[in-house]
Amino acid sequence: MLTVSAIKADVGSIGGHTRPSKRMMEASRAELSGAVERGLILDFDVTHCGDDICLLMIHGKGSDNPEVHNFAWDVFTVATAIAQEDGLYGAGQDLLKDAPSGNVRGAGPGAAEISFDETAKERPAEPFLIFTADKCGPGAFNFPLWTVFTSPLFNAGLMLPKMKPGFRFTVIDMEHAGADRIIELESPEQHIDLAILLRDENRFGIKAIYSRLYPEQQVGAVSTDRLHTIAGEYKGKDDPVCIVRTQGIFPAPEEVVSPYFTAHFVAGDARGSHHMPIMPAPINTAITSAYCIPLVACMAYSVTKDGKLSEGVDVFGNPVWDATRLKAQGKADEMRRQGFVGPAMLPTQELEYSAFRTVLAELDAQFRIVER
Ligand code: 13P
Ligand code: MG
Numbered sequence: 001m002l003t004v005s006a007i008k009a010d011v012g013s014i015g016g017h018t019r020p021s022k023r024m025m026e027a028s029r030a031e032l033s034g035a036v037e038r039g040l041i042l043d044f045d046v047t048h049c050g051d052d053i054c055l056l057m058i059h060g061k062g063s064d065n066p067e068v069h070n071f072a073w074d075v076f077t078v079a080t081a082i083a084q085e086d087g088l089y090g091a092g093q094d095l096l097k098d099a100p101s102g103n104v105r106g107a108g109p110g111a112a113e114i115s116f117d118e119t120a121k122e123r124p125a126e127p128f129l130i131f132t133a134d135k136c137g138p139g140a141f142n143f144p145l146w147t148v149f150t151s152p153l154f155n156a157g158l159m160l161p162k163m164k165p166g167f168r169f170t171v172i173d174m175e176h177a178g179a180d181r182i183i184e185l186e187s188p189e190q191h192i193d194l195a196i197l198l199r200d201e202n203r204f205g206i207k208a209i210y211s212r213l214y215p216e217q218q219v220g221a222v223s224t225d226r227l228h229t230i231a232g233e234y235k236g237k238d239d240p241v242c243i244v245r246t247q248g249i250f251p252a253p254e255e256v257v258s259p260y261f262t263a264h265f266v267a268g269d270a271r272g273s274h275h276m277p278i279m280p281a282p283i284n285t286a287i288t289s290a291y292c293i294p295l296v297a298c299m300a301y302s303v304t305k306d307g308k309l310s311e312g313v314d315v316f317g318n319p320v321w322d323a324t325r326l327k328a329q330g331k332a333d334e335m336r337r338q339g340f341v342g343p344a345m346l347p348t349q350e351l352e353y354s355a356f357r358t359v360l361a362e363l364d365a366q367f368r369i370v371e372r
């Protein structure tokens, strides 16, 4: 059994919510190298998307492993100490508890994990994609994952024998605190039920996707924790990570990234309070745009049967995505020209987790009833 763990957190950034410092990145790398040397993990990569550090770890310990999760927490603690020392903004922002009880889920960092049998004959090679997104929530992956795994309009590969039987989705209610409240739905039969839930990206997210032809084979995973569900107040955006295994019995990478041409609108942006298009960006991009347009990065990797990771390919760091970036910027410009009005800002119940709660409450107290 091999496990791909992608654990992501914002523990401080330079000059606002831009990016972690080089010192934080180097220290995180050094920690992961040490973990390989002492046999905790088999291989790793460390990247950032905006101000979030993503620890990609390959290991043999399974999903939700306390040792691996506690280790990830320790790495973020080391990076936090550097951020504090260097006076960076939001040091330790996503570390919401004193220490996790063996699992970072519910403690602040986002975790996406997939475990698989590396000897399974239907997977002679193991290519996969890691999507990291900043200034948005886990629901940002609802549109691209629904389209790729249910709609031949975006993924003609769904018409092939290995994918035609469809996929099983685990959808989670992200407003539910504590234990996971989940539902399982199967495409193609229930793809409309899936759409009914996934249209509400603030509440419902895709936690996992499995093949129906090979029911043990998990193809997708998304970190679906929402910081406000944990903390009860706005603590930065949830900035998710998503793993998608590709090729053969699964969609090809070129199919998986196809919905990102849309630069779809997501909940996020400045103060996590707006609807803005998500821009595919090269890995390790800082957030520097007007407002802070949500970014998504995508790295492609291969892993050997003994857990050795290839170098990563920066999928969106390529001129083919330039037109989409300009489109996203154009859509962002249009949306923000109407400032705070209507769809430009999130619905009130989302803003209620932020300091907007206070100003809304102040005004609410001033309303009076006038008899007609
Ligand atoms: P992050 O969640 O990326 O820290 O962003 C928070 C924010 O409010 C930016 O305006
Ligand atoms: Mg931040």
Ligand code: MG
Binding pocket: 010, 017, 050, 051, 052, 134, 135, 237, 239
């Ligand atoms: Mg962030």
